[in-house]
Ligand SMILES: Nc1ncnc2c1ncn2[C@@H]1O[C@H](COP(=O)(O)OP(=O)(O)OP(=O)(O)O)[C@@H](O)[C@H]1O
């Protein structure tokens with residue numbers, strides 16, 4: 001089953017063909033650290049994290065790089081308005097960003113920061129000047145000359161030059177209104193670095209071209225970010241990088257749909273954000289489920305109701321996981337399996353196929369979640385009462401794969417529960433005896449006492465299963 005992903009450049013779903021067969025190199029545009037991480041950012045971070053984790057279980061070695069923009073007009077403005085040093089502002093929000101990632105179980109291999117790569121950025125710009133793609137203006141700012149790169153506009157589907165205008169404040173010294181800054185000459189009082197063109201700082205787009213290629217090479221496999229970045233950011237990154245390397249730079253351009261509040265993008269500038277910290281306190285890892293509950297290319301409208309629903313999925317997942325851990329220890333019929341169980345095994349394998357097919361086909365996570373939901377129903381409604389070893393084993397493997405992508409349970413969390421499980425088993429066995437002796441009152445008392453401890457007993461005929469209900 002080949003992994004296919006939609007490429008914003010070709011507007012088609014394409015087979016992922018990494019430059020190096022078994023390694024996928026992925027760069028995702030990270031935050032400009034001038035404010036708190038919000039749940040919109042979180043979606044973009046989680047989608048690529050889950051994709052990376054899926055590619056890993058498919059046997060790829062994935063290198064996942066996400067940058068930190070720690071120098072930018074927005075950071076400088078914020079620092080000035082608060083009378084603080086810009087580095088202090090950047091450090092504060094970098095910390096918040098990293099904490100957010102760790103809460104959401106997003107694992108990144110490398111977080112390059114712009115201010116650590118000024119030398120490389122200057123060298124890159126110099127090559128663009130030498131190759132005739134960039135020019136130095138009177139102020140000491142350096143611009144990319146868009147007309148020199150004939151493929152400009154293809155990524156964002158902007159065929160007409162009228163749609164290219166950006167950075168109007170530099171209009172006066174640019175050859176064309178749509179040329180964009182690679183290096184910005186500093187104004188008095190602004191932070192700066194020395195360069196061959198005078199004191200200044202890098203433009204936003206150039207940093208991603210330089211840092212992605214430094215860590216992933218001059219041709220890499222996946223470049224991602226939210227759809228808000230297609231133009232101008234990614235269009236510009238592509239232009240300057242292809243000009244530099246003289247050929248195709250990125251295999252697949254991926255873009256995540258935005259988290260919306262009503263019909264507006266959730267964004268710091270619109271003041272409609274839900275900070276990730278707050279949301280995590282309320283919904284925890286259910287946020288991951290919510291992020292993946294709609295296709296990654298579609299917008300995701302913020303809704304408490306949808307988050308509550310994701311929370312129920314999350315709780316069921318955690319509880320089913322712990323149930324499976326117990327069933328694994330109690331499994332029966334190790335040497336002979338009945339025909340009807342073989343039929344069940346086939347169904348489980350079909351579910352596993354659905355799981356992989358949906359994720360391989362443009363990372364269709366809602367379809368994947370539907371398959372996991374069916375699996376959870378099977379475990380709770382069937383397997384719990386008759387834990388046939390072969391079925392438990394197959395279900396467990398599929399559950400592990402699902403958890404590898406969803407990251408909802410830490411494997412280690414469950415092992416400490418073994419002792420409690422054996423005690424509950426003892427009580428359930430005694431209760432079975434009581435029921436067979438028709439001592440129902442006593443049996444019911446045991447059931448309600450256990451329920452108060454969060455252990456729910458469910459009877460089916462004389463058989464009883466239980467689940468430890470965690471409210472998360
Ligand atoms: N509402 C959103 N939904 C999904 N992804 C988002 C959203 N806002 C930003 N992102 C993504 O998060 C990453 C970091 O964003 P960045 O810091 O550039 O946001 P920003 O544009 O400064 O934020 P804001 O729009 O809130 O001012 C980028 O990949 C961006 O595409």
Ligand SMILES: [Zn+2]
Pocket residue numbers: 028029030208233
């Ligand atoms: Zn970027």
